[in-house]
Amino acid sequence: MPEPEDPAPSGLHLPASDPAAPAVEALRGMSAREPVTASRELAAFLENPAGEGLGTSSPSRSDLVTVVRLPIRRAAVAVGAAVALAALGGVAVAVASTGGGQDREPAHVQQDDPSDTTTTTEATDTETTTAEPDDTESEASETRSATHTANATASANHHDGVGADDQHADVNGGGEVDHRAEHSPTAHPTGAGDDADDQGDDQGDSDAQAPATQPGGGSHRH
Amino acid sequence: MDGALMDATVAAARVGDRAAFGQLWVELSPRVGAYLRSHGVGDAEDVTSEVFLAVFRQMGRFEGSGAAFRALVFTVAHRRQVDWHRQRVRRGPWVAWDDAGHDPAAPSAESAALAVLGDEWVVALLATLTPDQRSVLALRVVADLSLEETAAVLGKDVGSVKSLQHRALARLRKELSGKPYPREALARLNPRHA
Numbered sequence: 460m461p462e463p464e465d466p467a468p469s470g471l472h473l474p475a476s477d478p479a480a481p482a483v484e485a486l487r488g489m490s491a492r493e494p495v496t497a498s499r500e501l502a503a504f505l506e507n508p509a510g511e512g513l514g515t516s517s518p519s520r521s522d523l524v525t526v527v528r529l530p531i532r533r534a535a536v537a538v539g540a541a542v543a544l545a546a547l548g549g550v551a552v553a554v555a556s557t558g559g560g561q562d563r564e565p566a567h568v569q570q571d572d573p574s575d576t577t578t579t580t581e582a583t584d585t586e587t588t589t590a591e592p593d594d595t596e597s598e599a600s601e602t603r604s605a606t607h608t609a610n611a612t613a614s615a616n617h618h619d620g621v622g623a624d625d626q627h628a629d630v631n632g633g634g635e636v637d638h639r640a641e642h643s644p645t646a647h648p649t650g651a652g653d654d655a656d657d658q659g660d661d662q663g664d665s666d667a668q669a670p671a672t673q674p675g676g677g678s679h680r681h
Numbered sequence: 682m683d684g685a686l687m688d689a690t691v692a693a694a695r696v697g698d699r700a701a702f703g704q705l706w707v708e709l710s711p712r713v714g715a716y717l718r719s720h721g722v723g724d725a726e727d728v729t730s731e732v733f734l735a736v737f738r739q740m741g742r743f744e745g746s747g748a749a750f751r752a753l754v755f756t757v758a759h760r761r762q763v764d765w766h767r768q769r770v771r772r773g774p775w776v777a778w779d780d781a782g783h784d785p786a787a788p789s790a791e792s793a794a795l796a797v798l799g800d801e802w803v804v805a806l807l808a809t810l811t812p813d814q815r816s817v818l819a820l821r822v823v824a825d826l827s828l829e830e831t832a833a834v835l836g837k838d839v840g841s842v843k844s845l846q847h848r849a850l851a852r853l854r855k856e857l858s859g860k861p862y863p864r865e866a867l868a869r870l871n872p873r874h875a
Binding site for chain 2: 469470471473479481482483485486487489490491492493494495496497498500501504505507508509
């Protein structure tokens, strides 16, 4: 069956006997209308083609995407920088509120002349800080020396009356010791001084109620 | 507008002649609008204006005859109708806002109703075709393009366009054999069929 379609160089024309002719003619009739109403923008162009962008092309889609992307990137960079600066500022404020960093190097003070007692203006706080433990230590040593008992055994023997006399400290050449003598707590002051001297060398000087000792070594009466 | 006049009009428009742009608009806008309506484009008038605005703004760089200009216009129209359908899929169905009221310059109500019925009938009939078949038929009938020009607009070879046209017509014959179009209505649309 031969093809009834019109082999015309332009357009498509079917014979009236073709069953599809009514549809083709109706389709052609759609274009046989009045000109389409131009939009406002097109009407402006038709009024003044030279002034309405003749020869100019609207930006392509990729160009628009680029135009949109650039501000977004710039905004992202600006926000990132702002966040970083805010974080650094927060750290700086925290450091300032705590009085400085933990890794701060201590000041080194070198005193050339030990006899020089003048205070340097550098690192005054450090000098004060380092001087405090020394002061405390000296005070503690003084306290220990004040409460120190030179011979605890000798002191105990004076009170319990038990033990030989030679267990008493500093009894050599001191004569006899009267253990029944009333002991005065004030006889052995806890202050500075040596108990041995009080008990032995003085030979009863410290014992107020002890009998007088004879020079050359008398014997104590028990 | 014959070929020679079309060539002269295009040449005049290329140098910025205001009247030439108007003549091209009057000559081709009804065909472009019909092509868009045949594809079911709802706001065909607005899309037609967009098509011509895009083409006219490129006119200073256009080089070719009147036939080439016609092919260019329908190439842009074809792409716009494809974009319109893609956007409709994304945005949902298009609903016409018919609030223009009665236009005294328009044809009579009867003629308008028949035209609308004719358009609706054709559009419904073309909807039975594939998009490529519909495009080939519309470009060949409405835009009055040759096989080669149609192939160029659609980006296909001439053999494919011939095949698509053949299948489209076969489909229309099959559809019309069962549901013949009323001859009375067709006679009012086109006196040749009276």
